[in-house]
Amino acid sequence: MARKAWTAEELRAQGLTVPARVAFEAAGIGETHGYRLAKSGELPFEVLKIGRKYRVPVASLLKCLGIENETKVTA
Template sequence: MTPDVKVEPSSVAMDEIWTVERVKALGVMTNVETAAQILGIGRTVAYRLAKDGEFPVQVLRIGHSYRVPVLRLLELLGAEEG
């Protein structure tokens, strides 16, 4: 990670807590903003990390969009299916 990037937990309301079941319900892919919220990373920092190839999980560049495989999020959270 670059030294000038500060990663802090985002302020998520209690009804916005991401459970494993809720993450699994996202399907195969999600966007960087959702992945960042799940990981407690702010939007601006998340896009900077994705652009620099330093996001905590795999990020795919598809056209002008970034997509995050949900399986990679689940693996990071220790909740992947066997």
């Protein structure tokens, strides 16, 4: 399945945080590998664990991707 190319505008429209799977997709990280990295604290962006779910602050994701002021995320 093809990955979605998220724009910074689309990510910001999600609110203050996005589900981890959205962050992985935007960063070009596979979901299984992404969750493994999240559990070990090795992702290059901030991850919040809320109950059993992982959320990623949009600002942290955009900063990590270096696209705070750009419009397209390409992974």
